Each structure stands twice: as C-alpha cells, then as structure tokens.
Amino acid sequence: MGMIHRFARRYFAAEMKRLGLPATAFPLIWWLLRRDDISQDELSGDFLVDKGTTARKVAKLEEAGLVERSVDQEDRRIKRVRVTDKARQLVPDIRAVMREWNEKLLDGFSEEEKEQALALLERMAENARAHWEDVVEPRSRKRR
Amino acid sequence: MGMIHRFARRYFAAEMKRLGLPATAFPLIWWLLRRDDISQDELSGDFLVDKGTTARKVAKLEEAGLVERSVDQEDRRIKRVRVTDKARQLVPDIRAVMREWNEKLLDGFSEEEKEQALALLERMAENARAHWEDVVEPRSRKRR
DNA sequence: GTATACTGGTTGCGATTACAACGATTTGTG
C-alpha cells in the first residue's frame, strides 16, 4: 500500500507540474470538481486530513486561480470553496491524467478485477474512517 | 488509497511510540525481521523509497538498538543491516500490532475477500514498480 | 444577558521525505 501511494504521489505531482498546477493538489481538485461549494472542514473530513493541511492546500489552489473562497453568510466562521471556470476548463486534462493513472496501476486487470479492487478498497477506506478515532484519541473522542 | 495510507501511518506511529520505538519504522523493521543481512540499497529498492530516507531510518533503528550495520567485506561501499536480539525479542509485540491492524482494516471481510484484496494489491504494487521509472524519468532511465 | 464551551480556519513548529550534490569505493575501457 505504501509503495502504491508513493507511486501515486510521484505520478500526480509530475503531471500537475506539467500542467503548471500545484504539485500535490490533484486529489483535492478532482474532488472539488464534483463536490462544489463545500466548506474546508468538510473537505478535511472527506479526506481524513488535518484541517491545517487543507487550509494550505486550498490557499495554493486559490493562488493558482483554480478556486475561490467566500464566507458563508449564515455562519461566518465557514469558508466555502468553489472551483473557477479556469479549473473547469482543465477538466479534460485532469480526466486524462486520471485515466492514464488507472491504466498504469490496473495494467493487466480484467474489468471484473478492476471492479473488485475498487469495491474492496472502498470497504477498507470505510473501515479506516470507522476506526480513525480509535487511533487518534483512544479516549475523549471528538466528532468530525 | 490515500486515506488508508494515512490511517496506516497514524496507527503504526502510535503503536511504535507505545512500544518506545521510532515512530515511522514499522514497515522497515517488519521487513528486516524476515530479510536479514540486506544492504541499504536493496531496502530502498524493495520499498521504492529514496536511499537518503532509508539511510536516516536505518540510522534511527541503529540508535534504538534494533539493528547493527557492518561494511560488506567484498564491496566496502555496501553496508549490510542485521537485526539485533533486542529486535527479535519484540517479534510477538510487532506481530500483535500487525494482527490488530489487519483486523481493523479488513473488518467485515471474508477469508476469500482478504485473499482477493491481498492478491489485487500485490498486482498493483507490481505495476507501480514496473511503471516507476516512467514517472521519475521519462527518458534517461536508471536501474535500481 | 453574560460567561463558558465549542467550531471553523489560520499559523508556528517539529518531523518526515524526495531531490540533488558529494565522498568513498568499485568497475569498465583504453
């Protein structure tokens, strides 16, 4: 799993650099393109990533002109993130990067095996989410 | 995959800390316990990790008294890494950590599904290894 | 209404990692 993850990081970083985008923001922009107008806290929860990391990543995307942030009117603590037209124009490129990644990683897999792999990984991810608090804080758990 | 990997890192880091061992060295010590007397360069290759990272991790394990390093007599550039008795005494603890990890991650999986997941992940890891150089250096590839 | 607790976001800090440059050693070529 570690090897695959490092492979993914290097691949996506190289492709993002090629597109002139922040190196580590691929998963985030991929997610934002379908879950628009989401709060940073929700993003942290979706990825199980520290909220500070999310804040910095979103800030970089904003610098790159890919997203805009606006304060939620009903709860002014919340900042909502929306993708810009510039980001939407990159959808074909981003799709291509994801397609090539899948081809590399799933090289030699039958369609059935691809589906199996995806289903099993999703269940592992669910387990990770379910046991997350156990790892982070054995007692006084917090909600997310 | 990213979520699962972060989950793994946090889980193993917490358990290693509990055992009084270097936080990020679980995969390495796990590997060393069955591939003893291996060079640092081979370790880097097995994990697809930068050799500098390997050097620092092994150095920490040495500080903790879990491994010893000796210069290969036939090729004095090479340092071979061997686990100490102290490390071998920790095998039951380390096994327990790995067992608990598998239970958490594979919660609700049937035996058949566990085997499927392992087989599919191993094939993905092979693909990662096979395509590694493509990502790192599209042209002038190096051997590892 | 006021004090207190909680929530979302930002920032400082330490730890980790990849990349690159380097030294020591070995191998290859003439």
Next chain:
DNA sequence: CACAAATCGTTGTAATCGCAACCAGTATAC
C-alpha cells in the same frame, strides 16, 4: 596501469504534513 563512469551511502535543502495553539464567530448554560 590510468582514467572515466557507475554504485552505495551520507548530508544539505526545500516542500509537505500532523499537531497544537490561537483567533474569530457561534451555541449553550445559567
């Protein structure tokens, strides 16, 4: 042999991430 190229390990540097402390804004308790 002599010199160039390659290999293994170490170290400097920059980027990234998790944790914790903090601030502004909101909800809860009294």
